[in-house]
Amino acid sequence: MRAVILDGIVLGLGFGLLGVGLTLVYGLGGVLNLAYGEIAVFGAIVVSQVMDRGAPTLVAAGVGMLAAAALSVLLDLTLMRPVYRQAGEERTLLGLLLTLGVAFVIVGLLNWKYPTGALYIFVGGDPISIAGVPMAAGSVWASVITLGVAGVLLVFFGLTTFGRGVRSVIQDETGARLVGISPSLVRTLIFALSGGLAGLVAVTRSMSAPLTVTAGFDLTTFALIVAVVGGLGSVAGAFLAGVLLGIVDNVSAHYIGEYITAIVLLAAAAITILVRPRGLLGR
Amino acid sequence: MGGSSVSAAPDPRPRGVRVVTRLLTRALLPIAVAAAILVVLPPLWFGDSPYTTGLAVEALVFGCYAVGFNLIFGSTNQLFLCVGALAGVGGYATAILSDKASLPLAVGVAIGTVSAGIVGGLLAWIAVRRSLTVIFTGIVTLVFSLAFTNFIIGQRDLTGADTGYVLQGAATELADDRVGGYYLFVAVLVALLIAFRALQLSHAGWAFKALRDDEVAAELAGVDVARYRIYAAVVGSAMIGLTGGLFAYSLGFISPVTYGFAQVDVQVLIIVAFGGMGTLLGPVIGAAAFGFLDRALTDSGQLRQAYYGAFVIAIFLFLRRGVVPAVVGVFDRLVASRRAERMDGAAPGRAD
Numbered sequence: 001m002r003a004v005i006l007d008g009i010v011l012g013l014g015f016g017l018l019g020v021g022l023t024l025v026y027g028l029g030g031v032l033n034l035a036y037g038e039i040a041v042f043g044a045i046v047v048s049q050v051m052d053r054g055a056p057t058l059v060a061a062g063v064g065m066l067a068a069a070a071l072s073v074l075l076d077l078t079l080m081r082p083v084y085r086q087a088g089e090e091r092t093l094l095g096l097l098l099t100l101g102v103a104f105v106i107v108g109l110l111n112w113k114y115p116t117g118a119l120y121i122f123v124g125g126d127p128i129s130i131a132g133v134p135m136a137a138g139s140v141w142a143s144v145i146t147l148g149v150a151g152v153l154l155v156f157f158g159l160t161t162f163g164r165g166v167r168s169v170i171q172d173e174t175g176a177r178l179v180g181i182s183p184s185l186v187r188t189l190i191f192a193l194s195g196g197l198a199g200l201v202a203v204t205r206s207m208s209a210p211l212t213v214t215a216g217f218d219l220t221t222f223a224l225i226v227a228v229v230g231g232l233g234s235v236a237g238a239f240l241a242g243v244l245l246g247i248v249d250n251v252s253a254h255y256i257g258e259y260i261t262a263i264v265l266l267a268a269a270a271i272t273i274l275v276r277p278r279g280l281l282g283r
Numbered sequence: 284m285g286g287s288s289v290s291a292a293p294d295p296r297p298r299g300v301r302v303v304t305r306l307l308t309r310a311l312l313p314i315a316v317a318a319a320i321l322v323v324l325p326p327l328w329f330g331d332s333p334y335t336t337g338l339a340v341e342a343l344v345f346g347c348y349a350v351g352f353n354l355i356f357g358s359t360n361q362l363f364l365c366v367g368a369l370a371g372v373g374g375y376a377t378a379i380l381s382d383k384a385s386l387p388l389a390v391g392v393a394i395g396t397v398s399a400g401i402v403g404g405l406l407a408w409i410a411v412r413r414s415l416t417v418i419f420t421g422i423v424t425l426v427f428s429l430a431f432t433n434f435i436i437g438q439r440d441l442t443g444a445d446t447g448y449v450l451q452g453a454a455t456e457l458a459d460d461r462v463g464g465y466y467l468f469v470a471v472l473v474a475l476l477i478a479f480r481a482l483q484l485s486h487a488g489w490a491f492k493a494l495r496d497d498e499v500a501a502e503l504a505g506v507d508v509a510r511y512r513i514y515a516a517v518v519g520s521a522m523i524g525l526t527g528g529l530f531a532y533s534l535g536f537i538s539p540v541t542y543g544f545a546q547v548d549v550q551v552l553i554i555v556a557f558g559g560m561g562t563l564l565g566p567v568i569g570a571a572a573f574g575f576l577d578r579a580l581t582d583s584g585q586l587r588q589a590y591y592g593a594f595v596i597a598i599f600l601f602l603r604r605g606v607v608p609a610v611v612g613v614f615d616r617l618v619a620s621r622r623a624e625r626m627d628g629a630a631p632g633r634a635d
Contacts, residue, residue, distance in 0.1 A: 032418070082600060089417055090603075097556055097599045100549065104592025112585035217545055221429065228422045259437030266430040270423055274413050 003133040004254045005247055010139045012246020013146040014205060016239035018219060019226030020153065021197035027170040027233025028190050031083060031095035035075065036198055037219030038106040043068030043199030044119035044211045045110055057121060065199030072195025075102060076188050084184070103216065110213050119202060120210040142204040149200065150239050157235055166190060170233050229272045231282025240280050245269065310484055314476045317567055321469045325462050335578060336461040342574030343468035344530050348547065349554045349566030350475040351522035354482070357561035358491040359515040360498075361407060362421035367547030368431035369520045370527025372399045374537050375435065375442060377528035378450050383441075392528040399524020400517045407516030411509040428544045435539050447538030450531065464533040471529060472567070475522050480563055482518065487511060495561065557598055559605030568606050 018040075025033050033039075047064030051057060079102065083095045110117065123138035130140065157163040169176040169186045176183055201219070205211050226245065230237030245265060252264040272280065296304075321343075329335035348366050355363045363369075376395030381388045406427065410420045436444045443449075482488055490511045493501035502508050531537045540546055554573055558565025576594060580587045602609055 079596065079600075092418060093556070094599060094603065097553065098596055100553070101592045101595035101599065104595060105589045106592075108586060108589025108592055111588065115585070221425065221544075224422065225426065228419070259433055262433040263430045263437070266426045266433070270426045270430075273415075273419060273423055273426075274409065277413060277415055277419055 002131060004250050006130060006133050006135065008247035008250030009243055010135070010143045010246070011250060012243035013143050013150070013239070014201070014242070015222065015226050015246050016230075016242025017146045017149065017197065017204065018201050018223045019230055019238035019242055020150075020235055021194035021201070022220075022223040023227035023230065023232055023234065023238045024190050025194045026227065028166070029080065029084065029095070029187050030088075030091050031080060031099065032092065032224065033075075033194070034096060034099040034220055035102040035106060036099075036194070036223055037216035037221075038103045038110075039068050039071055039195055040198035040202040040219050041110060041211070041213060041216040042071055042106055043195075044202035044206060044215075045114055045117045045213065047121075047199075047203060047206075048117060048119040061121075061199075061203045064203065065196045068199030068202070069192045069195035071106075072191045072198070073188060075099075076191035080187075080191075084187075103220070107213070107216055114213060116213075118210045118212040119206040121203065121206045123207050136208065138207040142207040145200070145204055149197075150235075153235050225266075225269050229269050229279055231279025234279065234281040237279055237281030241272075244280075310480055311477065313564055314473060314480060317476070317564060318469065318473045321472070322466075325465055333461050336465055338574060338577055340461060340464050340468055340533065342570050342577070343465065343472055344526060345547075345550060345554060345573070346567050346570035347468065347472050347475055347526035348523055348551045349558070349570055350472070350479055351519040351526070352551050353555050353561065353566050354479060354519035354522070355403070355407075355516050357555060357565070358482075358495065359512045360417060360495055361410060361512060361516060362417045363403070363406070363424050363516070363519075364421050364544070364548050364552075365406065365424040365428040365431070366523055366551045367542040367544050368428040369399045369403055369523040370530070370547060371431060371435065371539075371542030372402055373524030373527035374531035374542060375448075376524075378448055378531050378537055379441060381532075382448075382450055388532060392525065392532070395528040396521050396525040399527070400521030403520020403523075404513055404517040406520075407513045411512050425544070428548065432539050432543060435542075443538070445539060447536055447541075450535050450537070467529065467533060468526075471526060475526075476563065476567070478518070478522070483563065487514060491515065491561075553595055557602070557605055559607030559609075562605070562607040565605055565607045572606075 022033060022036050025031055025036075043064040046067040047060045050060035050063050055063070079098050080095070083091055083098060086094055121138075123141055125137040127134035128137055128140045129135075157167060165176070165181045166186055166189075168179070168181060169183050173183050176186075202211055226242050227238055229245065230239070230241030245268060248268045249261060249265045253261040256264065276282075324339070325336065329339060348370060351369075352363065352366050355361050373392070373395035376398050377388070377391040380386045380391035380394055386394075406424055409415075410423065415423065435442045438444075483491075490501070490506045490508075493504060493506050494508045494511060498508055527542065531541070534541070550573065554569035555566055556569075557572060558567070558569030576591065580590055583590055
């Protein structure tokens with residue numbers, strides 16, 4: 001039982017990291033970035049290309065995250081501009097359709113250039129024992145990185161001036177502008193952060209299993225579910241939702257069976273949304 | 284309505300009948316034009332190419348899905364991201380009932396249609412009860428879609444899981460005769476359009492318009508928003524289920540991919556947004572446009588998806604409200620300027 005829950009937490013931290021990048025952009029710009037998973041895949045392919053050219057893994061991971069962040073900023077500076085000129089539901093729908101188009105373009109180009117592309121980062125070493133349960137070294141390191149990033153993000157948004165500025169834009173765009181915070185600058189920076197996180201997701205995921213070119217769609221839908229269950233715009237909520245869903249997933253996979261698990265997981269998500277439409281930690 | 288005939292009118296029919304016929308002609312004219320074009324297409328163009336006819340059948344099927352989705356999302360603002368799953372309810376019900384339980388095909392399709400309607404109604408009821416916003420309705424129905432796909436894959440004995448399901452017997456007539464399948468779906472599309480038009484002109488149409496413009500105002504004016512939402516969802520979902528069932532029959536083979544989220548919902552959303560949300564012919568125009576695009580991109584191989592995406596981006600950057608509203612807008616402006624000119628010539632100074 002302990003092993004099952006620990007595995008669930010490891011899985012869930014990955015889910016949470018996936019949701020954070022999406023939730024931030026939605027909270028800020030009202031844009032559900034449906035190209036999010038494809039940006040992560042783009043990052044993964046960059047990492048694998050750089051590694052193939054003989055660069056050390058850490059350098060390659062850094063380059064991949066930067067590339068994903070750059071792609072995300074490019075999106076913000078070009079296609080998202082007309083979206084921000086709209087308001088309310090029009091903005092959400094236009095953002096959704098445009099990023100869907102972007103997702104097609106990215107996955108189409110990657111499939112064409114690297115049809116068999118995949119990223120797998122092998123982490124050597126013996127299984128590490130945690131609370132008496134031996135865990136694969138790759139998963140443990142991925143979780144450590146994720147926990148670290150989660151901590152940094154929470155501190156950043158809770159304590160630093162800039163982080164509070166971002167939260168003020170999430171709450172009230174006009175109010176933020178009145179106290180001298182530029183929403184468009186904040187948005188660009190958050191798009192960069194979101195892209196970088198997508199790249200990081202690609203790296204940590206590939207530490208336990210290969211990430212292929214076709215993974216983008218699943219990444220996007222899962223990020224969407226985690227972000228909504230956690231409460232759109234809430235960083236802590238995304239991680240909490242990720243960990244809870246991860247535990248549900250693993251426990252039901254262990255005790256009930258494989259195909260039912262996906263349904264149990266989805267039902268858990270649906271019920272949370274129905275009971276608390278604002279999400280676990282949404283305002 | 285009185286029926287007392289006006290002396291100058293040579294038409295022997297009572298006035299009430301004439302009014303009704305005129306209204307009917309005006310209401311159905313766009314559908315009749317679209318139907319006429321669809322009917323003459325195979326002999327004039329692609330009838331002898333099975334490949335293109337197959338693409339045309341697919342475009343028609345998507346047109347039918349889009350009419351149902353348009354009723355749910357375009358008319359009552361409920362983002363149902365489960366078009367594929369609803370079609371799958373119809374499709375698998377038809378396949379399994381007529382194949383394994385050896386019921387007549389029509390019974391299988393009918394049961395599939397009704398089940399899809401019930402499922403859609405339930406989803407709408409939940410969304411209304413929890414007063415979910417557009418995006419949240421979207422997420423809950425998306426979750427339902429994914430769960431449905433997993434359910435189908437899990438029931439291997441019944442559905443054949445990923446390998447798919449071959450419908451015995453039922454399909455041979457239509458799968459081989461693609462032009463026949465084409466006309467079947469022309470008929471379905473026309474029937475769905477007439478149903479959509481009838482709803483638009485009925486009291487439900489007024490309620491839809493009111494709740495789309497301003498939900499709170501509609502509620503205050505006495506429109507039972509919850510009831511009309513569920514109503515639209517039931518009818519629209521039944522339309523989608525019917526199409527899914529007939530599609531299974533005409534293909535002769537279905538698999539989770541036939542009704543997958545990525546394959547159906549994404550496309551239908553783009554079609555309806557492109558054609559014009561809530562308009563009568565928007566879904567048809569959207570489906571036709573993406574049918575042509577499909578044909579045009581056949582030879583681009585691997586890059587096809589990228590071109591498709593670029594096209595989607597370009598469309599929504601420049602045609603935000605869809606083709607039909609854009610055309611109607613241009614037309615209105617032309618008529619208005621013509622009228623203004625005439626007014627200027629006839630009686631300067633009198634602006635209406």
